[in-house]
Amino acid sequence: MATSAVSHADQIPSVYAEKRGIWSWITTVDHKRIGILYGATAFTFFLMGGIEALLIRWQLARPDNTFVTPEFYNELFTMHGTTMIFLAVMPLSATFFNYFIPLQLGARDVAFPRLNAFSYWVFLLGGLWLNSSFLFHAAPNAGWFGYANLTSTQYSPGLNIDFWMIGLQILGVSSLAAAVNFFTTVVNLRAKGMKLMRMPMFTWMSFITQVLLLLAFPVITVALILLMFDRFFGTHFYIPAAGGDPILWQHLFWIFGHPEVYILILPAFGIVSEVLPVFSRKPLFGYAAMVFSGIFIAFLGFGVWAHHMFATGMGPIADTMFSMTTMLIAIPTGVKIFNWLGTAAGGSLQMKTPMYFSLAFIAMFIIGGLSGVMHASPPADLQQTDSYFIVAHIHYVLFGGSIFALTSGAYYWWPKMFGRMLNETIGKVHFWLMFIAFNLTFFPMHFVGLHGMPRRVYTYPAGLGFETMNMLETAGAFLLALSQAVFIYNIIKAWRGPRNAPADPWNGATLEWATTSPPQEFNFAVEPEVHSRDPLWERKRQEGRLPEPQRVSGQGIHMPRPSFWPLLTATGVAGIFISMMMIPYLGWWFVVAMVLWFLFSVFNWVFEPV
């Protein structure tokens, strides 16, 4: 099968060839290319966030260490958290939204291809802006949730917080534009016969994620606007001396922030729900229960935010309510875990690398989920809050959860995205190294946390019993870095190898495996029609082994034209926010200029023929 794929890949006539060159990437509106741009950018930010983590761990390896200053340490943990959440995990999920939602739906592209490009460019500019703060020695330093009134001009007079809030506002525009786009895509661009209850589980979970993005991001937008007004225009929204209330920030932030953790994990749930059935050779167990538990998790996700705030003293009634709703979330999550186990149980397991990562995801996420249920209880939470126990929890759900699932997705979908298989042996080395290193890094944090080691403090004194555990954690962190180096080696090796991945290397069930690897610009030569939840398995049952799909000329298929207006409009959006930060230096004319530039780009976009 591989040989036939090689030969036809080598013989692609020039009319079928892909577009090349930097300009074709700048002006692309192809969801697959935008997906790859998201992936490359997000992985780069992931490595930067990882380097920040290594510096943190180096500092904490020994007691009373002076490797970094307390001030720089504040910047490191703030940028590590902000980067990993907004610039790594979210856009890595968006990589797969972009590439695979249209393919799984049997569509030619997303509903609004130019808006999709716009989302990417805004994301890139927001990420660059946030990180450019290092060049000015003014990286954000108030934690990834930037509690008031640490962020007030009184306590943070520098540019640090300005970079943070402007950066997040820019990124919010990107997320909202993308969410509108993907929501509409799922609603409207399903192939013939693709009813909602036939959609692949990754697309389902991503769909729910878009709803969360749409409803959660406006709230942090408002929270950041109020912060902006406090810092730039002299209001006192979060300043108690003038009648404001810093707790309002916490409420607004967590009304966004808790749905945000489901924004980070639901796509991971979706990836695992794709990988497990394929490598167990069984349909997903309890499809409907999976869909509705996902919806239930998202719904409850808006009613639990104040469990992040038990330490503020909200009183017994609020504490009880938020504790109960939080514990309730364990039920739909448990439904999911049992359904995954039910999917694998009794299957003929194909132990390929994606399967390793997905199975590890289940185990690691259970550990993170259990510690989550522990601090759903206010008395327990008051012991654990602001300690390394919380750091352990967040990393078990976001690294053991999201990152393991995203890595699983990378190995699973790599052949589809690049036409090249990642090496299985290196993949398993990557897996075991990452799995062991991950647990070595984060499991001891449970213990030091319960022993009282506070988070966000740049060092600890000797003699408190933290030394061994911290040294282990640091060793684990560097091993984790090594595991990522193995992954990168695997990528480079595949890159240099031949483009010989077949269209359907894993015997998949969903539509993305029905087209060439990588798919041509228009995805499918003939728009597919769907009659069941596992359309490709159904076809293979009826027709036996399917012939390798061939590249075709695609004449007569209308695809949207490339455009540079999404990029220029993105510079306008970023420019408006950045110009607000510049008001003290440049005055209002720069804001006006940026608004005009934005309007100019929008009008050109709107009136551009597609």
Place this chain on the structure above:
Amino acid sequence: MSDHSHTLEAHTATGFDSRKVAIWTFIGSECMFFAALIGTYLVYHGKSLSGPTAGETLEIPLVTIGTAVLLASSFFVVLALNGAQRGDRRALVTWLSATVFCGLGFVGMQIYEFSHFVHEGLTIKTNMFGATFYTLTGFHGTHVSIGVLWLATLLILAIRGKITPDKALNLEIAALYWHFVDVVWVVIFPVVYLMKDWKP
């Protein structure tokens, strides 16, 4: 409903044009934006440490006229859309002009109101009322202004005869946004103005 040749698909899974689904989606998202702003206003109502307060400052009669003008504009845009769909260019241009005119009237009312309050000594920095009032009504006013710009663009196209019945959807989408902005004001007007003397 009009077919749209520009969109990627001639038909969609739901039968609704994607742009219509998108604007409804965006409106859903905007609900949370204004919910957060209105929530903030209510949380800080009566929390100012110094005057002037809402009860001392706000004047209902002028804003009632502004509200009536804005609500009327929602009616006019429906008539304009009806004209566009029937291919009645005169009705389209007339009622769309009326819509834009009313929108400008509302924005003008708000500019007058803001500058009047500033003269009376209430700025965004003065107290919690100033901060929450200007932020909430200012963001609503920004939305109205964007709507006016959007509708005025469509008006120019309509005058040039570019909004044919098969392109009426372009106006319908703008009209959905416009109605939403009106509905938000229907919440803001009682919460901010009619309840100005409310003691929490």
